[in-house]
Amino acid sequence: MNCFPDEVIELIFDYVTSQRDRNVISLVCKNWYRLERCSRKSVFIGNCYSISPERVIERFPELKSLALKGKPHFADFNLVPRGWGGFVYPWIEAFAKSKVDLEELRLKRMVVTDEGLELLTRSFMNFKSLVLVSCEGFTTVGLAAIAANCRFLKELDLQENEVDDPKGQWLSCFPDCISLVSLNFACLKGQINLGALEGLVARSPNLKSLRLNHTVPLSALQRILSRAPQLVDLGIGSFVHHPASETCTNLKNTIKKCDSITSLSGFFEVAPRCKNITSST
Structure with missing residues (x-):
């Protein structure tokens, strides 16, 4: 590879994302050490x-x-x-x-x-x-x-x-x-x-x-979801509301309208059954 210009070698190095592999690359020769040093x-x-x-x-x-x-x-x-x-x-x-x-x-x-x-x-x-x-x-x-x-x-x-x-x-x-x-x-x-x-x-x-x-609170979550329909991942520290309460029902309906959400964390009991949700804890 030393027959290639330095610019080409640097471009190839950019595809090496593993820290361990980058370390190995730098040990091949002095030129690679120099190029890897300046491109890391x-x-x-x-x-x-x-x-x-x-x-x-x-x-x-x-x-x-x-x-x-x-x-x-x-x-x-x-x-x-x-x-x-x-x-x-x-x-x-x-x-x-x-x-x-x-x-x-x-x-x-x-x-x-x-x-x-x-x-x-x-x-x-x-x-x-x-x-x-x-x-x-x-x-x-x-x-x-x-x-x-x-x-x-x-x-x-x-x-x-x-x-x-x-x-x-x-x-x-x-x-x-x-x-x-x-x-x-x-x-x-x-x-x-x-x-x-x-x-x-x-x-x-x-x-x-x-x-x-x-x-x-869950009431604030509902307002947040209505303002950020692009959310993919939503989590809250702990859930203390009753799953059958009006607040939870309203939150479920809001979540169902958010097609982008794939992960919910912290309120498993109220998570609605949506095809797009792949992770719920």
Whole structure:
């Protein structure tokens, strides 16, 4: 393949999406190492202490997407002492100083602070996706900064995080015109501003996936569905209404009118029998 121009080889490399395969490609020869280095857009690091952020930036200068894991998996069972580490702020700071155009950040079992999230919003103008899984240390103040300043945000996914909610108004910080495709805040325990939520959904014509927490009532769900018939995935934290109630009946009828929905989560007992629904829990 070395007989091909570098541009052709780079195009071929673009079709190789597996991180492991990309690593193997870079070991073939010096030329492939160079081309792979400059064309790699995403990196997964299974241990945030296995390499420094500066080395990652040097190795992959055109990086757009970063996935990081912090604490070991047994931290989920409270078997890791407090203060163990797993801080993401040094990574955000290093990327910000190097002026990497980061667009996507996926973190698992990391310590995330509001200061780190605010730095993220100030440093990466084209930021589009934030996924936090089993993270801690941040509040909805940091989420408000993400909502207000990341103008091209497409995905905000919060899974099993410990989040403090001192104000409960972070949803109202989203701008008037947004490109949001996926929103998941099912792990939040605080009350949600229903007016801000409904307004956000109405301003998000591209929204496909919406996962809500247990404080959103079924009556609000009905209004949300009427404003977002394009939803494909809808979830709510818990269901406490009687399946035969008028509220549930109205919700069923609304869901039946939404031909695009294929997945319902959190209210299995009231899920209507629709051919298009392939997943219901």
